[in-house]
Amino acid sequence: MTENKTSIFHGKIVELYLESVRLPNGAQAQFEIVRHPGGAAVVALDRDARVCLLRQYRHAVGGWVWELPAGKLDPGEAPSVTAARELEEEAGLRATHWESLGEIISSPGVFTEVVHLFLARDLSIVPANAETHEVFEVHWVPFEEALTRAVAGELKDAKTLVGLFRTRHRLEQT
Template sequence: MTDNKTTVYRGKIIDLYLERVTLPNGAVAELEIIRHPGGAAVVALDNENRVCLLRQYRHAAGGWLWELPAGKLDAGESPLATAQRELEEEAGLRAGHWEPMGKIVSSPGVFTEIVHLFLARNLMHVPANTETHEIIEVHWIPFTEALAWAQANEITDAKTLVGLFRAGKIAGPS
């Protein structure tokens, strides 16, 4: 239960609060909480069982990461609509079949962000429309190879790891 909330910072994507809360055991704690609107990520599999992975430059992570197409939920936008928009913008793809794969909590100690995961198939190419602050390379990796990269620590992004492993349970490794 939040007893008191002080705004520290309001940004374009996140807001930072100091929240004085009473925990379920009765203890009172002051927590730094980053409020985020949430996001969606897409495991896009083509007819050859290759997955679309983005090699993306992430300053906050110290360089290049392998990631799924993903992005932030816009106000009033459903997680599926976000997934569809981001797949088109970042990877230049539309999908004829969508399957939800649940959600993940990215860092529950400080973030309210929830990322919704989707499996997309029956893909068709459309023009990509990346944002100016995004440096993205689109790659098609055999799904079994992407899973091996995940297990070998080549892929370190949490939403990508969980998305690949969940898709492996649904789509199979073939």
């Protein structure tokens, strides 16, 4: 239970707090907690069993990262709405078939961020509308090749790895 919370930083996307808490074992601890509104990511599979991956520049990690189309939840926005919006904005795609692949917690020791994962199929092309601060390339990769690249360590983004492997599991059940 949080006993004391001090705001350290309030930015456009995240807030940083110093929180004093009493742990379940009775010990007192102090944590730096980054509060994030959460996000949604999409495994978009086309009729040829290819997955849409973005090769996106990420300054925080010093270069290019392979990722699923994804983005931050807007205030009051349902994760499914975020997923559909991001798929259109980043990949120029709309899907008529959606399935939840559950949630992941990106870094539970520091962040409150929860990422909601979705499988999107029955895709159609729409105009893309990427934001100016986003730099990426859209690629269509055979799904099995994406899994091989994930196992080999070429794909490193956690939401992308979990999304791909949960999709493989879902596809094996159908």
